[in-house]
Amino acid sequence: MNGAQSLIRTLVDSGVDVCFGNPGTSEMHFVAALDTVPEMRGVLGLAEGVVTGAADGYARIAGKPAATLLHLGPGLGNGLANLHNARRAHTPIVNVVGDHATYHKRYDAPLESDIEAVAGSLGGWLRRSDSSADVGADAAAAVAAAQDAPGRIATLILPADVSWSDGGRACAPVPSRAPRTVADAGVKQVAEVLRTGEPVALLLGGAACQEAGLRAASRIAAATGAKPFVETFPARLERGAGLPAIDRLGYLAEQVAYQLDGTRHLVVAGTKPPVSFFAYPGKASDLVPEGAQVHTLADVADDVVAALEHLADLVAPSTEPVLAQAHRPELPSGELTPQNWVEVIGALLPEGAIISDEAVTSGLLLPGATAGAPRHDVLTLTGGAIGQGIPAATGAAIAAPDRPVINLESDGSALYTISALWTQARENLDVTTVILNNRAYAILRMELQRVGAEGSGPKANSLLDLSTPDMDFVRIAEGLGVPATRARSAEELAEQFSRALAEPGPHLIDAVVPPIL
């Protein structure tokens, strides 16, 4: 077998059986090798931001990495923003970046590029395969590295001749570094803090945002009076009726100050103490309330769920978690508003849905409207690099073909990676995209004020305006092979959303909403 065949065989043997790709000439032997390993599924994206965002969404739901196939430094560059989001989510991803043949590099051909520098910016695992005989072992190491707790980006650079030359050997899976167990003493220290009776906030992140962690946190809160919160942008948050309803920390520093007001002890579990998303003149970057003491129950690489369950057994041995009751908003009526569109979603959200949430400002009221909806997962914009929502929904739908995927997507963010809709059509994925079309970078209008940028005039405002010309997402989606409709009223949105969910395959709704701010 050649290097490419040994690579794909090893990936599959290591549990990686989906590859999102946007190949070029240097990757042609990898592409050809796909037909020799039937278990590997190749999924084409029309731009690399689609590929990497899909790999992120896939792994958040599948709980294991996908591979990507990228074309030299420019291909990796195009995919970098969604890899940044994946890095912040601690998502395991195995990038395969094709490069020129080893002997070709010294000619500085047009696509010669510094792949190591670009990949190195991600701070994950990085290796270049030097020979066909090594590729299998390198691939197994990459899969293991990607899954080392808490998960990271592993990038394997694959020269074309290493791919096409014979001598490849498939390699057995390599174990990953498991989450570290938190020592008893550490858990007991936090238990002591909770027993002081002083105001405690409990901040959850990572794996703690799924059922077991949320239940343990809810027990702790119920027994001790600690106020639990979920980190601002969790990679994957389980929510809905039958699960504890725990609020996320707000995006704005002012919200966080309100939420954490009076806190004397901040217990951090599976995340870091909160910081401001951006800096603002004269405002603090560190959002830990003044005078509050931070206690780390579990680091991001620790087994946070076990630590929370241990803690709950210490401080709340006989306390049950408080679970959200089933409750949906009434179906609203009238022209779409920032309030009523989320009620439509809350009223109609199907059981087991996955929400890929990039609604940005338009989605500020969403959590309240869906807290009592049937159980669902929410994937959030972990790294702040917009253009994640449509690709992540695409990858999530590949990971969970039996679950409905709902992508709530702001107009400004949608255009970065819009061609992911084509992949949804090609793969016939059950994704319903709702574009929250407010014809502006509304968040930047807000931020322009918040950073105190006085004197902003027509030129500044023009750069935040998306209404000249208006974008017609119905036509764009149809052009990419996805059936689409436009909703201007709550009734239209409800009717179209229900129909999209009932029909197989992807759909898009261009929901015309006013800016919330």
Next chain:
Amino acid sequence: MNGAQSLIRTLVDSGVDVCFGNPGTSEMHFVAALDTVPEMRGVLGLAEGVVTGAADGYARIAGKPAATLLHLGPGLGNGLANLHNARRAHTPIVNVVGDHATYHKRYDAPLESDIEAVAGSLGGWLRRSDSSADVGADAAAAVAAAQDAPGRIATLILPADVSWSDGGRACAPVPSRAPRTVADAGVKQVAEVLRTGEPVALLLGGAACQEAGLRAASRIAAATGAKPFVETFPARLERGAGLPAIDRLGYLAEQVAYQLDGTRHLVVAGTKPPVSFFAYPGKASDLVPEGAQVHTLADVADDVVAALEHLADLVAPSTEPVLAQAHRPELPSGELTPQNWVEVIGALLPEGAIISDEAVTSGLLLPGATAGAPRHDVLTLTGGAIGQGIPAATGAAIAAPDRPVINLESDGSALYTISALWTQARENLDVTTVILNNRAYAILRMELQRVGAEGSGPKANSLLDLSTPDMDFVRIAEGLGVPATRARSAEELAEQFSRALAEPGPHLIDAVVPPIL
């Protein structure tokens, strides 16, 4: 004035008065400052690949840099592929990359990223502004660095607090490094080579691809029998009736071998000796014919035009250049083919057009059909990172508002940066985009065979296929605010192309062509 104001004022004073941008919160003071410097034009792109590709196209035509405004590492990453193309074109560009406030970086907020690593991969000029008092001088240095011969990418990292703090000072322009003059002795050595009577090929690149260089090369060729060629992917090539018609070296090694067959001396002027774009098993990477001797008349940083003119005066003192006669193909008829669509373009190309050429395989026959058309410029895909054509056309149209811009764009490449159409609509640019829609990554089908990837089966072929589902570029363009039509026959293409040229503002034609291969 604050740092941002001093930056924009300095840019304008240094001759940089267009800024293509896709800002975020950390760039809000830069955005606000646009209104304080009326000479600076801000142009919004909906994704960073649009921004950087437009800056490339702008500078290739304007002959001076534009600025870009990008949002931290992810924004720079999204723009990296077209910066790669610009780097290969030696295009001067001044990137302004916003970053978190200096004091905010240590908090590792979600968008914290290694901007230096990503920018460093471009190998250009890179600086971080440390204080508002420095920004003006840094900006002047950046503009100068970008324009150091032969041109490069200059990246200035602008922390948010450096942008918003007072103490900014506008700075006077700084001189750039001019092209080096080639020494007499070097020119005379090449003259001796030309006088041997042995077979010589003369390869032109960089500034030699414009009128003065082409005329000198044509004189040399006419007087000495040397065979002149233009590099495979020139940044900007002047062509058409009244100019010397000099063929480009082919993309395929086999073509180059044919073109250079029998060459004993290869004289290189403003470029490097030819290498294969990719490596292929068992084929040479170095395309200099065996036994041929390479003579460098002028390096890329040298004054290649002066060197060519000097050489022409030595070996062809009384020889006139051979100029292409005005000649157009007849307007063809019938279903579109790889041959007749280029005849339509050749028959109707308007005087002074700028062609942004990303037609890839569909455009193989274009040069022959346009050699005798009215004088025009061609911008080619210098770095091989697809997604350049629509943004480059956008930037070129901003640089030359009185010239018609024609973007010949393959379907596979178009989807990377399709939202540039929206910027064309917003700025009401006279760009006519012709999508060569062959429903495939046709070049990769060819390359799959050329790299000898045996055993390619249905999965491999599926990854190169764009017909499932078909993309409807008429709807996509209309959705982005650009009027569009579909052409299936040569008559339809001719009628629609004429009409698009006659009407102001952008237009798109979805031309349904069969794959050439």
